[in-house]
Amino acid sequence: MITKNTNLFVVSNVTNLRSRVNKLYIPKTKSLLPLFEIVSNSIHAIFEKREIEDNYQGKIIIKLIRNGDESTLKELDFIDKYPVKSFEVSDNGIGLNRENFISFQEFDSEKKAKIGGKGIGRLVCLKLFSKMVVESIYTENGKFYSRNFEYKKNIKEGFDKYENPESEKTITGTTVILENFEIEYQKKAPKDLLDIARQIITHFQLYFIEKVIPEIIIRNQNDEEVNLLNLFKSEFESEILDDTFNIGNYEFKVYITKSFNSLSHKILYCAHERTVKDEGLSKYIEDLRYIIKDNDSLLGYHYQVFVLSKLLNEKVNEERTNFHFSDDEEGDSESDDDITLARIRRETLLKVEELLSSFLSKTRKEKVEQYIPIIQSEFPNYASVIEFNRDKVEKIPAGLTPKELDVKLYEIESEWKLEVKIEGIKLLDEKKDITSLEDYKKLYDKFWSEFNEVGKTDLARYVVHRRSVIDMLDKLIKWDSNQRFYNEDIIHSLFFPIKEDKDTVIHEKQNLWLLDERLTFNNLLASDKTFNQIRQLNSNSTDRIDLIIRQEEIFDKATLFSEDKFPNDSFTIVEFKKPYRNDYVLGDPKKDPVRQVRKYINEIIDKEIKSEGRSIEADKTTPFYCYIIADITSTLEYILREEMFTKMPDNIGYFRFYTSDELKYKAYVEVIPFKKVIKNAKERNKVLFDKLNIS
Template structure:
């Protein structure tokens, strides 16, 4: 009695096959059928798949209840289970079909998914003598049973594999509709269907009473799917890869473009092409045929044949380049060169889609986001943007491109900096120059984008500032706290707020380059000073010296900023802004002021104080300024005064003047960027 030389139960336990992959067991049988036909050198090869259904309709289908599939038969007119094939079948992980990529484990998927298998095979024993071998294959201590060998007529050469009873683990995910199974067979064996020598494939759907309907898969593929095919190839690390392009008729407006990596003439992994080509978000129109199509791309190579797992569900290759030194080539490298090949193939058909998308992106950049203008020359990245995006989503994609270019530049620059040997080879010198120029272009583009981002930020801040100064619907004006928080957030200091979150440049660009700043924080360590002294903004500067300990810094100049509510026209005695500034200066000069960390604010004997009083110059303010002998500025839009006794220079700036001056200072930046201030 013949038997398999392996522990079948252990083999099945170690076989990894997900619940959604149960149909692969059928594909293993159909691929064996193709190989059997090839081995017989049969020019009229035929594979028939018969779905045998139960009597009762108990499974919910697309159009109501359908009868479940009880068994599946795969019949071929190939060479049959002769002695060589049968010996290979009995040996676990046989290398008999290694040249075709056979792993010697495919038949175990039958028992993983189905309860048992019946094999009936007629073969040539010797010239003029034919035999029929019948046996049962199951998961038991005696996996091969009920074996018989009988004489058989020659016209019946071939094999029938009966896969009986779908296991409960796979039954719920197993396809139930004839068309669905047919299309999955076509997709899995796409390499064979594209080949003109493909055997005839027929799938039969048979009910319990023997009534049936059938589909010819070759005709279905040729008439309902295929438009045409084309081919290309590329070489990686001296290993050849073949690329087949298959244009399939689009049955609707849903994109179904796919990239298949194949091993041993079988599809192993499937990727959506729109992941690499966002322009392919719908079927592509071919001007020559006048048809919309979906593109299937198949990649074959001996390298892929040798690096696939036993179940042929994934490749045993690193995903990313450089992830594993033991492999020459990663899947990422294979896909990248395949994508280049696809790009060249598709170019005539997707030019119109790409042009429409590029026009949309350029229009958005010119009208709304000029900071991204320098990125438009990086065509490879722009091509990956999906067409038809809204402004918000497009902005996000362009920001991602900027970051991607920055990462590429850093990686290239690190590679250039690692070159330590002299460059004597002219080719290497040219390559070095090219790489260096590429890095410079990327760094410049990212820098221009960052600068443009900041210029636009300034434009938006000035627009917001102008809005804050406007009268509200209720006829009142915003409190000074709104202006204060816009320029520098209240209750914060220079340690808690970074450069990008303060807008002191509206007052004076130099204020951004301070050593110490406190915003609406008490001058006194115990929080109590003259009238609760708390200047709106206090800024400290020091002279450049060899070394200054931060904890014992002595400031040579200080700036005090005091805000008043827009259009405020009433001030009590202790709210007079000039007097408030004088009080602050006195406390600092007397050594009674502390920074937010609780350290004393030490100033030099001749420390210069600059005081900005930001307010609307109302009648009340003008009256106060006259008492302190303030003079009008040359443009008569503000006032100034120098208190020689306290070494304080005062400048009173109206909100209108501060806004106008800042607009004028930044207008050249807006002009260069091509944006208008309004």
């Protein structure tokens, strides 16, 4: 290493530069990052000189050096098709004086950290270029010096050809040449002069927005050039949206720009014109999740929301990596003496909604219009949710599947119900002096309107549930994918959860309305258990029954019970058989469903039965309603004829009353094929289905 130390400054660099560069990872898509680093250094050098020199005008010249003969390139009218092999960046800033050169030598420089840098810019440069050639003029103790050197990654210390003589030049400034692009990065780098200019503006757009950027000229070898300030004014400035908001005594500026290089929409909290902390916008505004393309353009962009304030300048930490807010910095304090990041974010988001209202309104309207057909056909129960919560519905994500859409709408519906409930409690608790009917109407109209709509939503949901249950049963009585019929346990569970008792099943979980609307109000004793497993029934029988349901006095007691005595319970027995089963045998205790049901009745009559410790009187006066759900195949039809069953008027099902004096019980038994269950359920619910257009 050659050193010429005319001002007694000793060059040292003890870190293994080559090792640091090799460990560094720079994506191929970041091919202009070294150029940005050098331009950033020039900007900071100009800022430093502004502080000590009045009426100073900073200027940066960027020269693109392309592959090819220099003299030939100068004569060509269009040279943008030739790849850029080197960049030359010149500025008239403060130069590499002692302090700046020490910072240059130090990795993770403290000086760079204080102005928002990482202190590793030269490592980035050497990762993508073979070397940096530096020539800098600076002043010290009234004299001008030239600091010249090459910085290479193939030398351990990095420095080569170092010279530091006095200079005859009397204007400070620095020229850096990034020499010889690494080929894999060169291939990914833009060639077009205007494209490179636009990317520089995008990278430093906050400087441009705040009007603190010095004049920057980018120039080709044929002297074609672009003034970045003029380009910013013509192409970028008109697209920038801005506004302010206040929290306490502090004003906050919000700028929204379009970035064609960023990978997502972001909020960028800034201090001293540098981004300190960023957050994804999609977390807070769902419609700012995907790239935006205008008028079918192939080139898309993301919004970047810059937030600036004197408060943020005061609160930034020394490393410029975060802000010093209170311990509860994510809290939602309303105190002007304890402003939190959460509060700044909330106000910023309100401004984003306001500034981007045109775009967001259009996007949300188009999104909801795409969802409406799905909601109308599959989820009509959400009609009132959409009507009364349109703003929330518009903010759900785009591209949801029907199932995901259902979940999102359900969340909105649940929140709405809670809000209406709270409002109702509030209105009822508050003592109002109502002096006229008109006052009363004004106070309560809105609440009762939404309260009624909530009720309609619940009813609509129940109707849709019924339609879905009928459709599911229709599917279950057909062949599965293996051309087999579903097991009766699966079908049983659709009507009522299998192996449950009344302590674990609420009436909303059962679908016995498929058989008879009255069964909705019955009380379950047992489901698909042996009698001796039913703790409500004190029985030792090991026979199984699908359902035993005891009817409470809540319904039909005027018909079922006499008026001059305590009402007896009635029982409902439901037995399910596999669709199209055809191996029934008359009199067989395991293959004759009619005998099975009658045997179950005898078990109830003959044994002492208790429900929750109280005896239940079940005798010849106790009505039994029995449903055998089975397809009428030839073997079952033979049993029904032998048992003297009567065909129903529609010729689909069968029924019989067992009322003989020789029997110990009175029972009404229906044998209903699955298709009749579906037919009857559809007919009973038709008016509801029609109302919701889901027939």
